[in-house]
Amino acid sequence: MSLSKKADTAYLAIRRAIIEHALVPGTKLPEDPLAEQFAVSRTLIRAALARLASDGLVEIGNKRTATVARPSLEEARAVFEARRCIEAEIVRLAVARLKPGAIQMLEAHVREEDAAAGAKQGTASIRLAGEFHIKLAEMAGNPVLARYLSELATRCSLILAVYGRPHSSDCAVNEHRDLIQALREKNTEHAVSLMDAHLHGIQDRALLPERQASDEDLGSILAPYAKAAADTAGKT
Incomplete structure (x- = not known):
C-alpha cells in the first residue's frame, strides 16, 4: 500500500x-x-x-x-441551529430535483439502518443515521450544501457522544421513512416540517449530561x- x-x-x-x-470526546x-x-x-x-x-x-x-x-453546549446548540437552516433548503431542493432511483436508494439505506438496529449494532446505527442525511444532501444537487451538511453531521456525532443517551434507532428509522414518503409525494412543506421535527428530536435527545472518555x-x-x-x- x-x-x-x-x-x-x-x-x-x-x-x-x-x-x-x-x-x-476527550x-x-x-x-x-x-x-x-x-x-x-x-x-x-x-x-x-x-x-x-x-x-x-x-x-x-x-x-x-x-x-x-469535545463540543460545548453553546457550540452544540449552534450546530443544530445551522443544521435546521441548511437541511430545510436541502429538502426543498431534493424534492424539486428528485431523480429516478433516488427514492429507491434512500429506501435501501433505511433497510441497512433496520438491519443494524435489529442486530443491536448501536455504533453502526449512529453512522448510518448520519449517512442518510448526507445522501439526501447529495440528492439536492448542491455540492456546497452537501459539504457543509457533511461537516455538521459529523459534529453532531460528537455532540451525541458527549451529551446523548443511547441512540434510539427505531425512532430515527421511522422518522427517515416518513421523510421518504413525503419526498415520494413531492410534498415539499410537509417534508420540511418533518425534517425540522426530526432534528429537534435529535437535539432534545442529545443535550443531556456528559459521558466520560x-x-x-x-x-x-x-x-x-x-x-x-x-x-x-x-x-x-
Missing part, C-alpha cells in the same frame, strides 16, 4: 471510530501509538490528525497534543477500524 493510501487509511479509521463513538490521540498502529511515520499521522481537526473532530493543543474534540487501550479500539479503512483505501 502506498504512503498516501496509508495516510488515508489512518484518517478514515480514526474518523469512523469517532463517528461511531468508539473514540469518545480521548487522547498520541502520535507514536497511532504511527505504530497504522505502520506510518509520525509526519503522516500528524497530517491525518490535521485533516480531522479541519473536520472539527479533533482538537490540537499548544504542545501538538491531539484529543477527540474511555480508558480502553487505543490500539484495541482502532484495530477493527484500521482494517476496514485499509480495505476501503485498497479499493480506490
Whole structure:
C-alpha cells in the first residue's frame, strides 16, 4: 500500500471510530501509538490528525497534543441551529430535483439502518443515521450544501457522544421513512416540517449530561477500524 493510501487509511479509521463513538470526546490521540498502529511515520499521522481537526473532530493543543474534540453546549446548540437552516433548503431542493432511483436508494439505506438496529449494532446505527442525511444532501444537487451538511453531521456525532443517551434507532428509522414518503409525494412543506421535527428530536435527545472518555487501550479500539479503512483505501 502506498504512503498516501496509508495516510488515508489512518484518517478514515480514526474518523469512523469517532463517528461511531468508539473514540469518545476527550480521548487522547498520541502520535507514536497511532504511527505504530497504522505502520506510518509520525509526519503522516500528524497530517491525518490535521485533516480531522479541519473536520472539527479533533482538537490540537499548544504542545501538538491531539484529543477527540469535545463540543460545548453553546457550540452544540449552534450546530443544530445551522443544521435546521441548511437541511430545510436541502429538502426543498431534493424534492424539486428528485431523480429516478433516488427514492429507491434512500429506501435501501433505511433497510441497512433496520438491519443494524435489529442486530443491536448501536455504533453502526449512529453512522448510518448520519449517512442518510448526507445522501439526501447529495440528492439536492448542491455540492456546497452537501459539504457543509457533511461537516455538521459529523459534529453532531460528537455532540451525541458527549451529551446523548443511547441512540434510539427505531425512532430515527421511522422518522427517515416518513421523510421518504413525503419526498415520494413531492410534498415539499410537509417534508420540511418533518425534517425540522426530526432534528429537534435529535437535539432534545442529545443535550443531556456528559459521558466520560474511555480508558480502553487505543490500539484495541482502532484495530477493527484500521482494517476496514485499509480495505476501503485498497479499493480506490
